[in-house]
Amino acid sequence: MRAADPASPAPPPGHALAPWAVRAETSRGRLHREPGGDARSPFGRDRDRIIHSTAFRRLQYKTQVFVYHEGDHFRTRLTHSIEVAQIARSIARRLRLDEDLAEALALAHDLGHPPFGHAGEEALNAFMRPYGGFDHNAQSLKAVTRLEARYAGFDGLNLTWETLEGLAKHNGPLRRPTPYIAEYDRLHPLDLASHASAEAQAAAIADDIAYNNHDLDDGLRARLFTMEEAASLPLIGMAHEMALARGDWPEPGRPARERLAAETIRRVISLMIEDVVSEAGRRITALAPRSVDDIRAAGxxxxxxxxxxxxxxQAVRDFLFTRMYRHWRVNRTTQKVKRVTQVLFSLLHGGPQMLPDDWRERAGEAGSPLAAQVVCDYIAGMTDRFALEEHRRLTDPNVPG
Known part of the structure; x- marks a missing residue:
C-alpha cells in the first residue's frame, strides 16, 4: 500500500515551484507505509536516506578512471556524485524545480557502479550476459529497493515513487528494461514508457556536465594531455580565453598551470549550465506544460x-576517449582490474561456499543462475580497495582468508 509522507511542507517564500515541477504534496508516496514524517519534504527525506546508506559511503573508494591508490586528488564516485548534486541543484533552482528531488537523484545515480569504474562494469556484464547482463542504472535501483538493509519494516530505503522513477529512467523511456527493473516495475509500476520528471532530467544532464569536466581536470592532473591540447577544442578554447582575459591573477605574467586549469574548467561548467537553462527555457516555452505529467508525456x-x-x-567526449580513456597507462590499469573482477566472479560463482555467511545462504548451488546473481551483487557492492584485498585473499595462499 503506497502512502504519501504526512508532512509535506511547501517551498519557502520566493521559491515558488514552476507548474511543471514535481510537487511534494502530490507525491505518489512510498511502497511501504511509514509513520508520520517531519519538517523535511518527502524528497528531502529521500536525500538524507541516500546519504546515510551503506552504498553511498562505499562510493568514497570506488573510482572513475584511476584506481584509488593512484592519488588522493583524483575523483571518486563519491566526489563525482557530490559535484553532480551541486550542478543539479543549480539547474533546478534556475528552472524552479524541486531542488531536493534533483539532489536526491544526483546523489543516488551512481550507487550501482561496481569497483574499477567502467572496466569493472564491462567485466561483470560479460559474465552476466547469460542472465540478462549487468547495468549500473538497474543496480542503483536494486541497491535502494532491495540490497540496503537498514530498516525494520522493509528491504531497501523505501524511497518515494518520484525518486525511484527518476533513477530507473533518468536517461529516457525504457522500452526494453533490464530484468531487475522489469521485475520491480511489476511490483511497483514506474511508468517506464514515459520520460521522467524535469528534476530527473536535470540530474542526468548534471552528470554529463560533471563527468566530462572532472575527467578533463583529472587528465590534466595526471599529465595525460596538456591544457594547450585541450584548448584546441571549441568549448575548452572559449573558456580558456575567458580565463586568460582575467587581469587579477596573483602570479605575475601568465598564471600558474594548476590555477589556469581550474579557472578554465570552472568556466566550462558555467557555460554548460547557462546553455542548459536557456535551452530548457526554449523547450518549455514551446511545450507549454501545465504539470509534470506534460513533461513525462513529451516526445x-x-x-x-x-x-x-x-x-x-561531443568533441570533448571524443578527445577524452582518445587521449585519456585509451591512454596506454589507463589501458594497463583497465586490463589489470578487469582481470581482478573476472577472477573474483569465476572463483565465487564456482565456489559460493567461499562467500561470507549472509551471502552464501542466498547463493544456492555452485554455477547456478541464482549464484551468479548473488555473486554479481556481492562484487558490485565492493570498493576498489576491498576488491583488491578480496582478490588477494582468494588467490594468495600466504594471505589469511
Missing amino acids: APVIAFSPRMAAMN
Whole structure:
C-alpha cells in the first residue's frame, strides 16, 4: 500500500515551484507505509536516506578512471556524485524545480557502479550476459529497493515513487528494461514508457556536465594531455580565453598551470549550465506544460543542451576517449582490474561456499543462475580497495582468508 509522507511542507517564500515541477504534496508516496514524517519534504527525506546508506559511503573508494591508490586528488564516485548534486541543484533552482528531488537523484545515480569504474562494469556484464547482463542504472535501483538493509519494516530505503522513477529512467523511456527493473516495475509500476520528471532530467544532464569536466581536470592532473591540447577544442578554447582575459591573477605574467586549469574548467561548467537553462527555457516555452505529467508525456527531454553545445560537448567526449580513456597507462590499469573482477566472479560463482555467511545462504548451488546473481551483487557492492584485498585473499595462499 503506497502512502504519501504526512508532512509535506511547501517551498519557502520566493521559491515558488514552476507548474511543471514535481510537487511534494502530490507525491505518489512510498511502497511501504511509514509513520508520520517531519519538517523535511518527502524528497528531502529521500536525500538524507541516500546519504546515510551503506552504498553511498562505499562510493568514497570506488573510482572513475584511476584506481584509488593512484592519488588522493583524483575523483571518486563519491566526489563525482557530490559535484553532480551541486550542478543539479543549480539547474533546478534556475528552472524552479524541486531542488531536493534533483539532489536526491544526483546523489543516488551512481550507487550501482561496481569497483574499477567502467572496466569493472564491462567485466561483470560479460559474465552476466547469460542472465540478462549487468547495468549500473538497474543496480542503483536494486541497491535502494532491495540490497540496503537498514530498516525494520522493509528491504531497501523505501524511497518515494518520484525518486525511484527518476533513477530507473533518468536517461529516457525504457522500452526494453533490464530484468531487475522489469521485475520491480511489476511490483511497483514506474511508468517506464514515459520520460521522467524535469528534476530527473536535470540530474542526468548534471552528470554529463560533471563527468566530462572532472575527467578533463583529472587528465590534466595526471599529465595525460596538456591544457594547450585541450584548448584546441571549441568549448575548452572559449573558456580558456575567458580565463586568460582575467587581469587579477596573483602570479605575475601568465598564471600558474594548476590555477589556469581550474579557472578554465570552472568556466566550462558555467557555460554548460547557462546553455542548459536557456535551452530548457526554449523547450518549455514551446511545450507549454501545465504539470509534470506534460513533461513525462513529451516526445523529447525538456532539459537538454542546445545543438551547438551538444556538438561541442561531443568533441570533448571524443578527445577524452582518445587521449585519456585509451591512454596506454589507463589501458594497463583497465586490463589489470578487469582481470581482478573476472577472477573474483569465476572463483565465487564456482565456489559460493567461499562467500561470507549472509551471502552464501542466498547463493544456492555452485554455477547456478541464482549464484551468479548473488555473486554479481556481492562484487558490485565492493570498493576498489576491498576488491583488491578480496582478490588477494582468494588467490594468495600466504594471505589469511
